[in-house]
Amino acid sequence: MNDQRRTTVSRRGARWGGITALLALALCLVPLMAPAQQQDANRLPVGQLPTEADILQDPDLDGSPIDISFVDVDIRDVVRFFSQITGINLILDPEVSGPVTMELFQVPWDAALETVLASHGLGVIVQRNIVRITSLSKLAEEASERARLQDQNLAAQPLLTRQVKLSYASAEELLELTERQLSARGDAVVDIRTNSLIIRDTEESIASLANLLELLDQPAPQVNLKARIVETTRDFSRDLGVQWGFQGVADAAHGNTTGLVFPNNLAVRGQNRPSSGIEGTGIGGTPFAVNLPTSEATSGLALTMGSILDSFRLDVSLSAMESAGRGKVISTPNITAQNNQQAHIESGQRIPVQVLVDNTASIQFINANLQLTVTPQITDEDTIMLDIVVDKSEPDFTRQVNGVPTIFTRRAQTRVLVRNGGTTVIGGIFQLVVNEVESRVPVLHRIPLLGWLFKSQQTNQNNNELLIFITPQILEH
Numbered sequence: 001m002n003d004q005r006r007t008t009v010s011r012r013g014a015r016w017g018g019i020t021a022l023l024a025l026a027l028c029l030v031p032l033m034a035p036a037q038q039q040d041a042n043r044l045p046v047g048q049l050p051t052e053a054d055i056l057q058d059p060d061l062d063g064s065p066i067d068i069s070f071v072d073v074d075i076r077d078v079v080r081f082f083s084q085i086t087g088i089n090l091i092l093d094p095e096v097s098g099p100v101t102m103e104l105f106q107v108p109w110d111a112a113l114e115t116v117l118a119s120h121g122l123g124v125i126v127q128r129n130i131v132r133i134t135s136l137s138k139l140a141e142e143a144s145e146r147a148r149l150q151d152q153n154l155a156a157q158p159l160l161t162r163q164v165k166l167s168y169a170s171a172e173e174l175l176e177l178t179e180r181q182l183s184a185r186g187d188a189v190v191d192i193r194t195n196s197l198i199i200r201d202t203e204e205s206i207a208s209l210a211n212l213l214e215l216l217d218q219p220a221p222q223v224n225l226k227a228r229i230v231e232t233t234r235d236f237s238r239d240l241g242v243q244w245g246f247q248g249v250a251d252a253a254h255g256n257t258t259g260l261v262f263p264n265n266l267a268v269r270g271q272n273r274p275s276s277g278i279e280g281t282g283i284g285g286t287p288f289a290v291n292l293p294t295s296e297a298t299s300g301l302a303l304t305m306g307s308i309l310d311s312f313r314l315d316v317s318l319s320a321m322e323s324a325g326r327g328k329v330i331s332t333p334n335i336t337a338q339n340n341q342q343a344h345i346e347s348g349q350r351i352p353v354q355v356l357v358d359n360t361a362s363i364q365f366i367n368a369n370l371q372l373t374v375t376p377q378i379t380d381e382d383t384i385m386l387d388i389v390v391d392k393s394e395p396d397f398t399r400q401v402n403g404v405p406t407i408f409t410r411r412a413q414t415r416v417l418v419r420n421g422g423t424t425v426i427g428g429i430f431q432l433v434v435n436e437v438e439s440r441v442p443v444l445h446r447i448p449l450l451g452w453l454f455k456s457q458q459t460n461q462n463n464n465e466l467l468i469f470i471t472p473q474i475l476e477h
Helices: 002-039 051-056 075-086 109-119 136-156 170-182 203-218 450-452
Strands: 065-074 088-091 099-108 120-129 130-135 160-165 187-191 196-203 222-250 266-269 289-291 299-306 312-331 334-338 345-355 360-378 383-401 404-419 424-440 455-475
Touching: 002 312, 051 065, 051 109, 065 075, 065 109, 065 130, 075 099, 075 109, 088 383, 099 109, 099 130, 120 136, 130 136, 130 187, 160 203, 170 187, 196 203, 222 360, 222 450, 266 312, 266 455, 334 360, 345 404, 360 455, 383 455, 404 455, 450 455
Parallel strands: 088 130
Antiparallel strands: 065 099, 120 130, 160 196, 187 196, 222 266, 222 289, 222 312, 222 334, 222 455, 299 312, 345 360, 360 383, 383 404, 424 455
């Protein structure tokens, strides 16, 4: 009998000795953890935990680092050790048992606890500030039981029917979203006439859906878009021409006979046969030897000189043309669009074109106008994302095919981010066309200075510039 009592006392002494050793180890570890708390502000101090022990559920939170050295220590004593150094209420299920042998240095206490539990096939469930530790299989079984019980409770609840009217949103567009939020017994249909949803489900589900639909049924913000399309043109033309001819006569009638039997008289003159229809003789009737006039002269100078008896005559004609023009076309389309909704505006003309298909003639129309297509998206930063397509087309009647003018098209398509009320340039097209034509007499036009008497020059220059400005403005409700 006394031997049995000595055995019991020795066992109790051994148990309390183990607990005393663990408490002593905890007291030694507390000073070691204090510096780590000061070095890392993101770590949670010992005994100061968020509500519901979030540190065991949030992987972004780390506990204070600790040093641990266990050799064949019962897992219950290990869990009790973690409860004492952290202040968390830890509860173990009766079937949890087994020895723990581990040696860790400067490891967050929550990571150490998770390692111990994982090595024994255990998991945790947090309820407010109480952490329950049990086997993973039991946790899965309990979760399945809770789900089954919840399904039974839902199946026992009566079904209600409610009409939810929508003012701004489309009931057809929200039907799919509504069906996803219904319970397994729920159903929803659309009443197009009243733009409403007829929902049949439990009271709790209907109340949740009604709150969601109320949040979604809001007037969409609108954006006013002002476009400014500026097109400038500059034309310059210059045409310089020269015409000159001469005529010399030597005969007895003019008092300057050659004194020769043959030729008894002599006549020399310039000769030209113009094909442009421009007069080929000068003031004195002398044909031009060099006939390079301007095509459309706006000014000219003619000179004729001759002797008394008109035995020698020189006719000179200078012609020039220069023109310059400037033009500006400003288009200002203005359109208002809802958020995330495409808007389109166009202005101009459509050209009819006859098309023959299978011996059947039909008329098709080709757009030759200004078109603006835009889809605005309002951001939380008071900026506006714009998907823009600008198309400016116009007919070119100087170039026709079977009587149909060609279409000169300029198009810009882009996505830009603009602040509310700001202006952005989404496109710029600059076109420069220069044509130079020189008509000349071969070889003679190369003579320095005098070469200008044997050539004419024509220069045409055309500048065209297109700029597109967009100004979005969010409209207040």
